[in-house]
Amino acid sequence: MTAAAPSAAGTPAEADPALLRIEDLSMRFPIRRRGLFARTTGHVHAVNGVDLTIRPGEVLGLVGESGCGKTTLGRCIARSEKPTEGRVEYTGADGRVVDLAGLDRRELRPYQSEIRVVFQDPFSSLNPRMNLLQIVGDPLRAYDLATGSELEERVAIMLRKVGLSPAHMRRYPHAFSGGERQRVNIARALITEPRLVITDEAVSALDVSIRAQILNLLRDLQDEFDLTYLFISHDLSVVESICNRVAVMYLGKIVELADTGELYRRPRHPYTEALLSAVPRPDPRLRDQTRRIRLSDDFPDPAAPPPGCFFHTRCHYAQDRCSTERPDLRAVDGTHRAACHFSADLNLVGVGTGRSGRPGDGD
Ligand SMILES: Nc1ncnc2c1ncn2[C@@H]1O[C@H](COP(=O)(O)OP(=O)(O)OP(=O)(O)O)[C@@H](O)[C@H]1O
Ligand code: SF4
Ligand SMILES: [Mg+2]
Structure with missing residues (x-):
């Protein structure tokens, strides 16, 4: 402040x-129904x-x-x-x-x-x-x-x-x-x-x-x-x-924020991990170390965001809590911030780190 x-x-x-x-x-943004009696039916x-x-x-x-x-x-x-x-x-x-x-x-x-x-x-x-x-x-x-x-x-x-x-x-x-x-x-x-x-x-x-x-x-x-x-x-x-730094946005919210090197090496939000997994890598060794995480195409309607974590409808790591409780963007490691209930537990795969992405799989 x-x-x-x-x-x-x-x-x-x-x-x-x-x-x-x-x-x-x-x-x-207001969503307006067209016609003689135009009125606002919702908001994006x-x-x-x-x-x-x-x-x-x-x-x-x-x-x-x-x-x-x-x-x-x-x-x-x-x-x-x-x-x-x-x-x-x-x-x-x-x-x-x-x-x-x-x-x-x-x-x-x-x-x-x-x-x-x-x-x-x-x-x-x-x-x-x-x-x-x-x-x-x-x-x-x-x-x-x-x-x-x-x-x-x-x-x-x-x-x-x-x-x-x-x-x-x-x-x-x-x-x-x-x-x-x-x-x-x-x-x-x-x-x-x-x-x-x-x-x-x-x-x-x-x-x-x-x-x-x-x-x-x-x-x-x-x-x-x-x-x-x-x-x-x-x-x-x-x-x-x-x-120098990167903010990752999902459905109108910042879900992760960190120095660039840190975010790419060690993402702390499953959405960032998925985005990074789709980045083409010219070095074949790096290519072999990462697997593409495919997100479903059902990007939620920004006029009716889902309850809980906005990403839970597409997240591979979602648990019960995720559909009811919204995670805040909070510090995970120094200045690295993420909005995920499990960011401290998940071992997400960055670019070229070669780590396994599943929780409990270890380094
Ligand atoms: N003027 C507007 N009136 C109504 N809805 C809008 C308006 N501008 C943006 N939106 C809606 O707001 C949401 C965010 O749009 P925005 O253009 O900011 O996204 P974006 O991340 O820049 O996308 P892109 O990567 O395609 O440029 C979308 O659902 C879009 O349809
Ligand atoms: S809070 Fe749950 S649904 Fe949201 S990103 Fe984290 S694990 Fe996935
Ligand atoms: Mg745009």
């Missing part, structure tokens, strides 16, 4: 390692009571199957969505701690230029009728940061930083390849000099070789501009290569 109790209006930040502290965050629990801290300068990975709530969590942080409940405490460049979840549009403005998003699709996310100067310069105009020749100069500098030629700033998106368009996306996100960048599947649509170049670019830019990333991805190989 912050020593000072921050308010939506903002209070001075005390010495605190958190750039962003999410507390009990929930986002529920896209994000469900998430607690998460993002430390300054880290790359925090957010992984999980499609529909688990990764994008919605990112959108709540960037405030493209207003969360239904909870707090998003952000320590601004001005040193003040604010609850982004409680701010109105006017109050949000200065912070939205500090928290920016890079989206997945380099094709659909760029307006085909705007040239590079307009696309990359637009946030400068929107946040009243620069106009005219200063704006153009800043766009030219930023294009160079992402490996594009400023000579091309009057060209339109169709003239660029997928990798180049993603560089444009990154330039547009970074032009406001943000402190936190949320990358939402930013390399997923790219070919493997281009993906490596964009990952290198993100790393270089992080060093140069002192950035913090929330790196959203369903690709655990990519996450392993770039993230």
Whole structure:
């Protein structure tokens, strides 16, 4: 917790390692029945009571199957969505701690230029009728940061930083390849000099070789501009290569959180074990040591999450208690946290550990 109790209006930040502290965050979308007498028939629990801290300068990975709530969590942080409940405490460049979840549009403005998003699709996310100067310069105009020749100069500098030629700033998106368009996306996100960048599947649509170049670019830019990333991805190989810590999400909840090496070597949640078992390993020795854990396709309905542990309907280790009692996310080993009643007892298989995954099988 912050020593000072921050308010939506903002209070001075005390010495605190958190750039962003999410507390009990929930986002529920109404399900509406269509027709003459349209009414709300239920809610999709896209994000469900998430607690998460993002430390300054880290790359925090957010992984999980499609529909688990990764994008919605990112959108709540960037405030493209207003969360239904909870707090998003952000320590601004001005040193003040604010609850982004409680701010109105006017109050949000200065912070939205500090928290920016890079989206997945380099094709659909760029307006085909705007040239590079307009696309990359637009946030400068929107946040009243620069106009005219200063704006153009800043766009030219930023294009160079992402490996594009400023000579091309009057060209339109169709003239660029997928990798180049993603560089444009990154330039547009970074032009406001943000402190936190949320990358939402930013390399997923790219070919493997281009993906490596964009990952290198993100790393270089992080060093140069002192950035913090929330790196959203369903690709655990990519996450392993770039993230310092990883949060695993299932049905709107964080079920495991640990340093990357620790999480991959020694997962403490059966869901993480299953995700890791599906990661392709180029080294045949490592391939032989892990068996693929197949999860059933019946991903529960986020409008009606199961009772007890949300994962119990698909978990190979579930016991009676799991269907009635919900496990909290709690420390298992140092800073390693997991939400499983049996995480201290299970001997789960990580990547390349070669251990047996069944409880009681031993090392
Ligand atoms: N605007 C919306 N209205 C209603 N439901 C929504 C909305 N946005 C997301 N959802 C639902 O919320 C849940 C979480 O979706 P979200 O897009 O955050 O998942 P995700 O983990 O990013 O998935 P993916 O890996 O496919 O991108 C899903 O059930 C989705 O259908
Ligand atoms: S609490 Fe039970 S169902 Fe949930 S992950 Fe742990 S063993 Fe599986
Ligand atoms: Mg998504």
